[in-house]
Amino acid sequence: MEVMSHSSAFLLPTIPADHRHPQPYYALVVLNQNLPRFTPLLWNHAQLRLCADGGANRVYDEMPLLFPQEDPSHVRTRYKPDVIKGDMDSIRTEVLDFYANLGTKILDESQDQDTTDLHKCVAYIRDFTPNLDKSNLCILVAGALGGRFDHTIGNLNVLCVFSNLRIILITDESLVRLLPRTHRHEIHIQSSVEGPHCGLIPFPLSKSTTTTGLEWDLTNTEMRFGGLISTSNVVKGEKITVESDADLIWTTSVK
Ligand SMILES: Nc1ncnc2c1ncn2[C@@H]1O[C@H](COP(=O)(O)OP(=O)(O)OP(=O)(O)O)[C@@H](O)[C@H]1O
Numbered sequence: 725m726e727v728m729s730h731s732s733a734f735l736l737p738t739i740p741a742d743h744r745h746p747q748p749y750y751a752l753v754v755l756n757q758n759l760p761r762f763t764p765l766l767w768n769h770a771q772l773r774l775c776a777d778g779g780a781n782r783v784y785d786e787m788p789l790l791f792p793q794e795d796p797s798h799v800r801t802r803y804k805p806d807v808i809k810g811d812m813d814s815i816r817t818e819v820l821d822f823y824a825n826l827g828t829k830i831l832d833e834s835q836d837q838d839t840t841d842l843h844k845c846v847a848y849i850r851d852f853t854p855n856l857d858k859s860n861l862c863i864l865v866a867g868a869l870g871g872r873f874d875h876t877i878g879n880l881n882v883l884c885v886f887s888n889l890r891i892i893l894i895t896d897e898s899l900v901r902l903l904p905r906t907h908r909h910e911i912h913i914q915s916s917v918e919g920p921h922c923g924l925i926p927f928p929l930s931k932s933t934t935t936t937g938l939e940w941d942l943t944n945t946e947m948r949f950g951g952l953i954s955t956s957n958v959v960k961g962e963k964i965t966v967e968s969d970a971d972l973i974w975t976t977s978v979k
């Protein structure tokens with residue numbers, strides 16, 4: 725089974741060169757939730773920046789608050805999304821007009837009421853990069869957790885729907901990603917910005933998961949809702965390995 729390697733280097737101001745893996749192509753999706761404080765950093769790493777519907781209000785309203793010394797209109801012009809996509813029932817008209825005038829592509833999909841705005845954005849990124857080796861694509865999603873519970877679960881479901889893509893949900897408190905059962909996983913902890921708290925959660929159940937590098941390691945352990953799941957675990961070192969018969973959600977705390 726092939727090894728899939730994971731790193732949270734996108735939380736660092738400069739992404740260190742890794743001679744074993746090519747530099748990822750980062751795409752950022754901003755959701756309609758509190759902007760994480762390091763959104764400008766994620767924005768600068770990303771080559772493609774999308775707002776999911778009301779996520780554009782967050783960039784418009786909250787990005788200037790992260791640069792209190794600067795003129796808000798300068799900040800808004802600097803952080804111009806490439807695309808705003810969704811069912812457009814949450815974005816305010818002044819925000820839509822502002823970014824449309826700056827040249828942002830507006831994609832109104834109000835006819836589709838069966839998929840979430842995050843789903844629509846991830847599908848766009850997948851299709852926008854047809855020639856990109858998808859193992860090199862890394863979709864960073866800002867503000868996906870901790871708000872309305874149906875939205876939070878819907879955002880986790882997007883990880884499962886697009887389980888062949890690397891998608892990382894990011895808030896000020898947590899990073900969340902899917903570890904597909906098709907690979908063994910090596911997780912490289914950026915201890916300056918993440919950990920030590922972590923969790924490994926079956927989606928929906930795993931008959932057998934084995935880990936190394938955790939305070940409470942699993943050895944061919946069964947995990948399921950209604951039984952054991954691994955929350956409030958702790959990373960012990962810089963490298964964690966995970967192997968499972970099922971897709972798992974991996975989460976670390978953000979410092
Ligand atoms: N409170 C929240 N917590 C987590 N994610 C959220 C929250 N609110 C919105 N999102 C995410 O941001 C995206 C865009 O949000 P927006 O408010 O525009 O959605 P929406 O389609 O209007 O939702 P709804 O109609 O259910 O209120 C959603 O698809 C969802 O992924």
Ligand SMILES: Cc1ncc(C[n+]2csc(CCO)c2C)c(N)n1
Nearest residue numbers: 777810811812836837838839840841
């Ligand atoms: C079974 C079922 N449940 C809920 C919805 C509603 N829904 C799901 S995603 C979405 C778009 C949100 O921007 C809406 C309205 C549906 N279509 N089917």
